[in-house]
Amino acid sequence: MIKNMKNTNIFGIVILIVFSSGLLLSAGQSDIPEPDVLHEDYLQGNREEKSQQCSKEVASALGEECSFCHNDDVTDFTEKGNKAEFMMRAAMAIGVKCNYCHAGKGQFTDKLEVAAKMFKLSEMMDIECNYCHAGKGILTHEGKTAKTAMMLQKWSETGNKKCLDCHVEKKQFELNFRGWEILNAQKGLIGM
Numbered sequence: 093m094i095k096n097m098k099n100t101n102i103f104g105i106v107i108l109i110v111f112s113s114g115l116l117l118s119a120g121q122s123d124i125p126e127p128d129v130l131h132e133d134y135l136q137g138n139r140e141e142k143s144q145q146c147s148k149e150v151a152s153a154l155g156e157e158c159s160f161c162h163n164d165d166v167t168d169f170t171e172k173g174n175k176a177e178f179m180m181r182a183a184m185a186i187g188v189k190c191n192y193c194h195a196g197k198g199q200f201t202d203k204l205e206v207a208a209k210m211f212k213l214s215e216m217m218d219i220e221c222n223y224c225h226a227g228k229g230i231l232t233h234e235g236k237t238a239k240t241a242m243m244l245q246k247w248s249e250t251g252n253k254k255c256l257d258c259h260v261e262k263k264q265f266e267l268n269f270r271g272w273e274i275l276n277a278q279k280g281l282i283g284m
Contacts, residue, residue, distance in 0.1 A: 095138075139166075150176075153190035155197030182211070185221035187228030212250045218262040234265065 117175060136142070143158075151158055154176075158166070161173030169177055183190060189224070192202045192231060224235030241247075245254045258271030267275060 114190055150180075150190050153194040153196075155194075155199070182207075182214075182221040185225040185227075187225075187230070209247075209252060214253065215251055217255070217259065217265055222262070238265075259274060 104185045129156070137145075147158060151160075154160065159170075161170055161176045162168070163170065180190070183192065191201070193201055193207045195201050211220070214223075222232075224232055224238050226232050226235070242256070245257075247254065256268075258267060258274060260266045
């Protein structure tokens with residue numbers, strides 16, 4: 093009896109995912125904030141153009157001098173610069189600038205909370221931001237799947253550890269037994 097109830101719950105979740113995932117993704121019902129506009133020329137161009145953009149936008153958003161991230165010759169990153177480089181790749185993946193989260197030295201915007209959760213999720217699952225994000229408002233196939241699962245699991249309330257109900261830690265979203273069970277049930281429902 094309990095096993096049948098468990099299977100009924102799994103099939104109910106699968107049916108919900110299959111038939112409503114398109115609606116969920118397009119309805120904008122997520123607590124994940126929309127990013128600011130990132131122009132295509134952000135941190136592009138020759139060395140001088142990049143330097144001007146960095147000093148104008150990056151350094152001001154962080155409230156730091158260029159030497160915070162770069163050595164004197166601007167040929168290598170400092171320890172803080174290595175972290176900034178990772179964060180810049182993340183910013184590019186979601187299509188935002190540094191001021192999306194940073195508002196000066198040691199000050200942050202209200203988006204920091206979600207960003208911090210996403211960075212922890214990225215570390216926990218051993219992936220980079222571009223695994224799910226492909227620019228402003230654009231998700232990869234994996235990102236669409238993750239967003240649907242996050243919404244169904246109330247990620248903004250329950251946090252990252254809920255993801256491990258279906259995924260193996262640090263395996264780039266490899267499924268555990270429960271995850272495979274749900275996926276196989278879904279494949280059976282849609283005739284795959």
